[in-house]
Amino acid sequence: MPPKVIPIFAPQAAQTSGCGAKGGSGKSSCGSSAAPSDMSPEVWAKVKDHPCYSEQAHHHFARMHIAVAPACNIQCNYCNRKYDCANESRPGVVSEKLTPEMAAKKVLAVAAEIPQLSVVGIAGPGDALANPQKTFHTFNLIQQAAPDIKLCLSTNGLALPDHVQAIADLNVDHVTITINMLDPEVGERIYPWIFYNHKRWTGRDAAKILTERQMLGLEMLTAKGILVKVNSVMIPGVNDQHLAEVNKAVKSRGAFLHNIMPLISDPAHGTHYGLTGQRGPTPQELKVLQDSCEGGMNLMRHCRQCRADAVGLLGEDRGAEFTTDKIAAMDVAYDPQPRQAYRAYVERERRDQDTARASELAAMAGQAGEDKVLVAVTTKGGSRINEHFGHAGEFQIYELSGAGAKFVGHRKVEHYCQGGWGEEEILEDVTAVIKDCAAVFVSKIGLCPRKDLAAAGIEVVDAYAHEYIESSLIAWFRQRLEKDQPVAATAA
Amino acid sequence: MPYKIVSEECTNCAACETECPNDAINEKKSMFRIDAALCSECIGYFDEPQCIAVCPIPDCIVIDEKLPRYVA
Numbered sequence: 044m045p046p047k048v049i050p051i052f053a054p055q056a057a058q059t060s061g062c063g064a065k066g067g068s069g070k071s072s073c074g075s076s077a078a079p080s081d082m083s084p085e086v087w088a089k090v091k092d093h094p095c096y097s098e099q100a101h102h103h104f105a106r107m108h109i110a111v112a113p114a115c116n117i118q119c120n121y122c123n124r125k126y127d128c129a130n131e132s133r134p135g136v137v138s139e140k141l142t143p144e145m146a147a148k149k150v151l152a153v154a155a156e157i158p159q160l161s162v163v164g165i166a167g168p169g170d171a172l173a174n175p176q177k178t179f180h181t182f183n184l185i186q187q188a189a190p191d192i193k194l195c196l197s198t199n200g201l202a203l204p205d206h207v208q209a210i211a212d213l214n215v216d217h218v219t220i221t222i223n224m225l226d227p228e229v230g231e232r233i234y235p236w237i238f239y240n241h242k243r244w245t246g247r248d249a250a251k252i253l254t255e256r257q258m259l260g261l262e263m264l265t266a267k268g269i270l271v272k273v274n275s276v277m278i279p280g281v282n283d284q285h286l287a288e289v290n291k292a293v294k295s296r297g298a299f300l301h302n303i304m305p306l307i308s309d310p311a312h313g314t315h316y317g318l319t320g321q322r323g324p325t326p327q328e329l330k331v332l333q334d335s336c337e338g339g340m341n342l343m344r345h346c347r348q349c350r351a352d353a354v355g356l357l358g359e360d361r362g363a364e365f366t367t368d369k370i371a372a373m374d375v376a377y378d379p380q381p382r383q384a385y386r387a388y389v390e391r392e393r394r395d396q397d398t399a400r401a402s403e404l405a406a407m408a409g410q411a412g413e414d415k416v417l418v419a420v421t422t423k424g425g426s427r428i429n430e431h432f433g434h435a436g437e438f439q440i441y442e443l444s445g446a447g448a449k450f451v452g453h454r455k456v457e458h459y460c461q462g463g464w465g466e467e468e469i470l471e472d473v474t475a476v477i478k479d480c481a482a483v484f485v486s487k488i489g490l491c492p493r494k495d496l497a498a499a500g501i502e503v504v505d506a507y508a509h510e511y512i513e514s515s516l517i518a519w520f521r522q523r524l525e526k527d528q529p530v531a532a533t534a535a
Numbered sequence: 536m537p538y539k540i541v542s543e544e545c546t547n548c549a550a551c552e553t554e555c556p557n558d559a560i561n562e563k564k565s566m567f568r569i570d571a572a573l574c575s576e577c578i579g580y581f582d583e584p585q586c587i588a589v590c591p592i593p594d595c596i597v598i599d600e601k602l603p604r605y606v607a
Contacts, residue, residue, distance in 0.1 A: 113550075114589075115591060118591060124548065124592065140547070173550065174553075241583070241585060243588040
């Protein structure tokens with residue numbers, strides 16, 4: 044059966060054209076694709092299949108979170124542990140808790156259905172390391188059941204120093220720590236309390252302990268060569284001015300990647316911030332902060348802030364296909380072959396894409412000057428322009444310049460195509476979301492939205508349907524430069 | 536009456552279960568309860584009752600102020 048996530052991949056075809064076959068570019072497809080110039084081959088080997096650690100990988104690979112860790116040892120003002128809604132997508136939310144045994148079975152069930160699956164993470168719904176027995180028991184079971192799947196975990200860091208050895212012993216080579224502040228005065232506005240050393244701590248004492256534990260844990264992990272991603276929640280008026288300092292501190296301690304995420308705040312969530320009217324940042328504010336932190340360290344811009352039980356490619360959630368009832372009724376077996384075939388296929392795709400990008404870049408050399416332009420792309424994965432405009436749940440935003448095409452974020456929208464009802468209103472919203480983009484790249488689009496977008500000054504491009512995103516964008520940008528058109532919108 | 540968990544408030548996160556020094560807290564049919572015979576209010580163990588200190592929900596674990604810990 045062909046996989047459902049990316050229809051262009053056929054496992055049978057991938058199996059027959061193994062090592063020695065020629066890719067579309069005519070290059071041999073043996074070995075692994077080259078590491079980007081800013082990354083060592085060892086690090087690239089660790090991140091190339093991890094959708095959360097590599098922007099490049101997130102086009103190809105899927106992750107799943109297993110909700111085996113319900114307890115938490117700190118309280119955050121952006122989190123409400125009582126809330127539990129299937130329609131919500133934000134960290135800390137799950138529909139069902141799992142036992143370690145059920146979680147291991149779920150991993151096998153998902154792996155059998157989704158060959159793109161490369162990583163299983165424990166991210167809550169509480170804190171992975173506030174439930175160490177459950178977390179490590181689950182990891183042990185998964186490692187025995189499905190040894191080709193990578194393990195990772197996410198933590199607030201308070202208990203981290205106590206568990207670094209156990210993490211290393213299990214070969215977990217990706218750990219995410221949420222670090223929102225270094226300054227206790229900022230911290231007391233984010234964390235009402237922590238539970239540490241058999242005591243509830245509040246105010247600046249709590250923040251101070253948390254920071255000390257986070258920094259110690261980060262140093263211990265990087266000393267062992269474990270890749271650390273730091274997540275920070277950007278809270279305007281609370282830590283937005285402070286996160287550049289956090290960025291410096293984690294960079295100097297060897298963090299691999301910094302992921303600055305916007306606060307999600309809504310009174311309906313029942314969080315302290317939601318109820319007190321604390322707003323989240325605008326996409327523009329977020330981008331300015333991310334841009335200012337770039338340099339010397341990788342910055343993650345493709346985070347979808349997924350639930351603690353999410354399943355699938357980033358931006359999609361197939362969790363509903365794998366509920367406890369459904370898994371209990373399934374007969375599952377371990378078979379790494381489809382995933383190996385898929386990984387080999389991705390290697391070939393990557394090499395083709397690298398070649399295509401390099402040749403487009405070479406053709407453009409010297410023409411771009413200082414011009415920069417934002418464009419929007421609809422995709423359902425595989426680094427290709429392969430989604431209908433009307434079916435897109437999000438746009439991926441790229442910044443085009445003489446340096447090439449750079450992914451700078453994603454923007455969620457409602458599906459435009461609703462079967463003819465309420466579409467005008469949605470189209471207005473969609474147009475507003477990408478109003479700073481000069482063009483939108485789609486695989487297909489209806490006549491109506493095409494006209495409306497053009498009227499809003501956004502060029503609709505469907506000439507590159509199903510082709511690679513980056514090389515297509517560069518080719519379009521080059522032609523635009525050649526036509527010597529003035530650039531309609533410049534990047535902020 | 537020792538400490539009592541209010542079922543409607545409880546999220547079943549089980550944080551209290553692992554912190555209890557007396558193993559007095561157990562889950563039965565998705566409900567957590569404190570065994571009155573085993574609860575010592577953490578007296579002799581810790582400065583604070585652990586279940587209350589770790590519980591993420593305000594007023595989820597109720598106390599009786601006539602208990603030894605709260606009698607001045």
